Amino acid sequence: MKRIHTYKLLLLLFAMALTTVTVRAQIPELAVGINGGTTGIGGEVTASISSKLNARVGFNTFSYSLSGAYNDNEPGLDYNANLKDNNFSALVDYYPANRGFKLTAGFYYYNFEVNGTAKANQSYTLNEGQPNEKTFSPDRLGGLGVNVSYPNKLMPYAGLGFGNPVAAKGRLKLNVQLGVLYSGAPNISMSGNGLISGTTDQASAFQQGLNEFKWLPVINLGVSYKVR
């Protein structure tokens, strides 16, 4: 139901925008900018549609790698994770007053993926000191693989912000954007080999936890330059 409401909200916003549009005969004003925030680092192009309405498209990207050792439990694991985040946005900014405050709606094509691997980093001994003591080599213990991604890459966005890149005064502008993407819950999948392959059963617990995260916050800061 929440998702349906969100779409309704966006449609309403677009309808409001259309009703206020007075199509300009002249070529729209344009601005280019760079920004950074929770969606990564990227750039965007803003075009004016009317005095109160801008259209904006952008691309942001981010990647991050992480490796380390998890030794809280035996057997210890060496892990390695790669986060890749590439997203395209198509947004409409609505300026209800003739100031910088804006309401924004639109869509993101959001390609977010985390891939990780973990491998036993030490031998593991069961029943140490007992007659049934059993030691497994790291190779025998095996490893794990994990993938986290969003099943629906097209995500509606709603937010607010400050700054109008194509406003009349000055060419260089500071822009702030706050909002949320309705992402739906990310999916987690785990694979395994060797004796620790059964650890993949814990994917269901992680999935249960991730099911709570259906909204993706967006906070971006950027500067823009009005080119026309």
Place this chain on the structure above:
Amino acid sequence: MKNVKQLILCTFGALLLFAACNTDPLNNAIDEFSPIISIKPIQTSGIITLQDMNTNELINGAVTVTFSGPGADAMVDMYSDPVERVTVENGFMNYYVSNDVIPTTDDPLKVTLNITKDGYLPLTKTISIADTGSAGFRMRLADKNNLPKGITKQTKAQTTADATTGETAEDISVVATNTGADGSSQDSTQLQIAAGSILTDANGTALTGQLTSTVTHYSPADPQAMSYLQSLNEEMSTPDSAATLIGLTEVEITDASGHRATGLQAGQAKAKQKVAAGPHMQSSLQCEAGQTLISSKSEYNFNAPPNFYIVSDGKGYIKSSDKIQGTTYSVCIDGVPEKYSLLTDKVQVKNIDLTINLNGNDKYTVYTIFTYGYSQDYSYISKRRHFVPWINDPEYPVTYDLTFYLPTPYETSIEVGGRNSFTIDLPEATPKTHVNVALQCKDPSKKVRVQELPYDVLYRKVGSNGDWNFATNTQAEYNRITRALESGSFDLAGVERGASYDVKVAYDNTEAGTQILMDSNNVNHTVTISSSICK
């Protein structure tokens, strides 16, 4: 402006929604993350009790079980790794069979267990696993310092062997007595080793210094003693094979350093053995130095046995495929202390047709067939042909005592002679008691972090000194939500309502012991695990 306000509120509302996300499940998943050891499910496993023959108690301390025979390669541990030898401490051994082998009644897995324990006589037994699932076997070991009445042991100081050459200074003479079918005592084994002989151990090292002979005699009239011997028919694939009983005596010669003689490097040894189970049950052989180790000359007309075994030193066997009258044969010593119960020429290994009506008792019911000079364990599930020795002469009918473990022993007997087809009606089985167990770790913050735990259950009434019995239908339940093995269940037969039972949940040669009051046919109980499978 009203719409704008709503929009602003909605935006902040969405942000708040995110902020208000319930992070507990994810935090819990992260906090509780733990690598789990997955054990490949094993289709065929079981338990072997290692118990004192006199007291029935499970033997404490290290007992080593070495696997041999055709099925030895199929033996694995709980983690499906091959094992050749297992040392256990708690008086039982969990065994596991590779999933590559599917034992069936028609093609059972035969594994010979060579069991050694300090202070106990070594025991060699072959078990036959004829089904997947779980089965139990009992191994009864004789305490050297508290031998069962049917097993006697005599130690005698012999001559000395030269410290350098190993040559014996004087003749070695060993004379052992046997118990006849009529209860009379008579000479059974005579071993003469001439002065100047050199005895060597399994490594070829000459024995030196003071030599000591030890004669262990297994009375053919005693079921316990006979159960110590590997019955010949275990090795036979067809009925009607003749064999010869030549002794139930084990002779061991050791030097001051504990080296055990396994052969002659030089000199001459003569052994004569005689067992008087009947007029046909006697034989003798002569051993001499040379060839492989000892050679043998029979004085008796054996009936072309496919294999001819001796027990003169408890570890040798003669291989022969021809008539051996008047012929000299090599004795091959394999160094493994195996003992065989052998039969005379006129005692033939015949198949008897035994129909057993279980009458509700478990298909894994085991039973023993005993007669003078012979004892063999069977299990119903194996449905093996009962190759029992009997004399092909109406003058010598053979009575067999049968003991079924239901688990309370049920005894009956049959007389094989004029006929060889019998039907045994077992007493009606009592209702089984179903026991549900909740598994918990000794440390309550931990859980049993394995997905599979092939286990068996031993049980015995509190205060009883009877056998430990085997539970059936053992089940384990792994909870994929909590990622823990949390419960299990099993069935107990012959349980007395209202009585308490000692119960041992046995897995990976480890036990979790508890007492359970059997107050109904469906009992719930909690078992505490202290193994490091708790994490």
